[in-house]
Amino acid sequence: MNFKKLSISFALLIFAIYAGLVLSIFYFFSAPLFLKIILSERTLFSIRLSLMAATMATALSVAFAVPSAYALSRFEFKGKDIIDTILEFPMIVSPAALGALLLIFFNTPLGGFVQKNTFQFVFAFAGIVLAQFVTTLGVATRLLKAALDEIPRRYEDVARTLGASPLSAFLTVTLPLARRGVLASVILTWAKALGEFGATIMVAGSMAMRTETLPVAIFMRLASADIDGTVVLILILVSVGFCILYAARLLAKGSCGA
Template structure:
């Protein structure tokens, strides 16, 4: 038995080390093709600075809009019982499981319908425009944010809210004063994960907003355009920027002491 345990422990650690080395090798391979000085100079190029600003702005707007909708939606899924609840729960998994390109194509087709054209007429133009980036990101992260937040609310004992209501709070006050403060870490975790996911969104974005240089050029689109023109230096710089954003998000999540939530 001790020998079997040692073999199992060795295999488990070997698998872990393999995965670690594999991903480190992917990042390290960037420096085979470019020098650090080339990367640094590329970071400050007009096109990359534009892509960073556009990506951060659209990802932030999409994430905040998503949280405004997802927090009450997740609370309703966690606390209320109503007909069709399971069906809604399943539908919210679609953006998580479906290819982003498919969702982007669906958005593009929607705006080709009379209803979609009316929406654009009454609001703003989405197809091949910056608002389309925000909508594409919102579509991709909406279900993810709701599932993360539902898991957070599921972990909070509803008895606290019940006691608050017996002491005179209405349903909104019980949510705002009890459930929301208790879910603070979960909300921040959801914000962080969905923001990074929005920052890295490509498939739905390119279908709805296109890939126009210096117009709808987010960071992932910049990688795509760099690949088309064989601009390895710019592509490497953008990849490192996105790796840095992901690492920062992981540090924030770990700092909260929660790790990755259940979805």
């Protein structure tokens, strides 16, 4: 077997591993129960909660990530390397540890003050959003920076000689040119938020019909040996995941400008 065939075999093996895992759930799949579970109030609540939290967390992450990614992509400044490195922090540190860090913070006087004067985060919806925001912020910034790096700075320079302010040049030239990459980044950030589990369960806990996002629901149903329910929820997440990855891939194909 030559090297080309060997490498292709490994690529096919990766596909086989994931495809095998997904297909294995059909061993426990029960068609009559599928509709009943998916339309149950508890499942619909989980879906609604997950969609709302992931959307809000993504909006927050993108709002922070766009200007940060722009600064990291375009400017040289003190501490840039440290910030650039810390973007990987949520990927290196386990989400559970990140969630624990948040929980510890809210038990400090400052954390207490924040909770008292803003929102209740611990064991609450705001906690889910915050946990997802913290775990996705680094990824969102990294992805958006990559999208902005694709657009030559020269376009902004010329826009400014034509009378555009820095913000106007960004909004009328860079952002439209990077739109596909930005959209792909937003979708992937949203997908990561939707699948977030470790930090969410640490901060918001696992209360049925309160803080039960889809991943938390999978954990809870499996813990209570509800295999049918677990399989249905996994199928929902897998379907959403595949759709999102396909959309992001389509967008990324034309991410460089027009």
